[in-house]
Amino acid sequence: MRGIYVLLILIGEDSAVNIGSLGKISFKKGLYAYVGSAQNGLEKRVARHFKKNKRKFWHIDYLLENEQVGIVEVFYKEAGKEEECRIANKIGEINQ
DSSP, rough: OOOOEEEEEEOSSSSEEEGGGEEEEEEEEEEEEEEEEEEHHHHHHHHHTTTTTSSSSSSSHHHSSSTEEEEEEEEEEEEEEHHHHHHHHHHHHTTT
């Protein structure tokens, strides 16, 4: 199945995480949403995010390997890649 997904991520305490080429980024304790798409194998992509030890391919991989970080919920739907930006923009509007 191809689609888009939202990971609801809990960061248990204020943390500074080395995010690959972006360098060290500070995150405040709290809930975060990550929006992604998988146009070939949605189930496998989401399952990959739950693995702590994996080759880091996306910036989110660096965050999710941190012991203070965990996925608490996953929302997904069958959709094209264009839906990823629409959902991310809607979530962004909530924080403004």
